Amino acid sequence: MHIAEIKIEDVWLEISIEKALKLSNKYLMRCAGCQGRVHANKPYSDGAAAQFSHAQAHSGCKLSLYHFEPPASRHPNPVS
Numbered sequence: 857m858h859i860a861e862i863k864i865e866d867v868w869l870e871i872s873i874e875k876a877l878k879l880s881n882k883y884l885m886r887c888a889g890c891q892g893r894v895h896a897n898k899p900y901s902d903g904a905a906a907q908f909s910h911a912q913a914h915s916g917c918k919l920s921l922y923h924f925e926p927p928a929s930r931h932p933n934p935v936s
Contacts, residue, residue: 857908857919860885860894863935873906884935889919892931 862871863884876885876896885908887894893911910917916929 857887857889857894857921858905859888860896860908861888873908876908877906886935887914887917887919887931890914890917890929890931891934891936892917893933893935 858873860871860873860876861868862876863886868886870888871885873896877898885894885896886892887908887910892914894908895911897907897909899906910920910931912931912933913923914920914931915923915925916927917931918924918928
């Protein structure tokens with residue numbers, strides 16, 4: 857997942873992984889698909905690209921590259 861949402865002054869805005877990696881961890885970020893909390897991960901040494909990952913896995917998130925199981929659903933612990 858390469859797009860998420862970041863909360864700035866009580867407003868949720870879309871943010872790319874590239875921009876998120878430049879920010880400090882003080883900002884709250886959530887998945888644009890299921891509203892679960894996400895973390896921005898740097899590129900791995902094995903060549904894996906930088907990406908957002910769910911803090912708590914959720915199989916109902918349509919943006920989850922490897923774990924999605926239909927139907928799509930909101931995260932059980934959404935961030936608001």
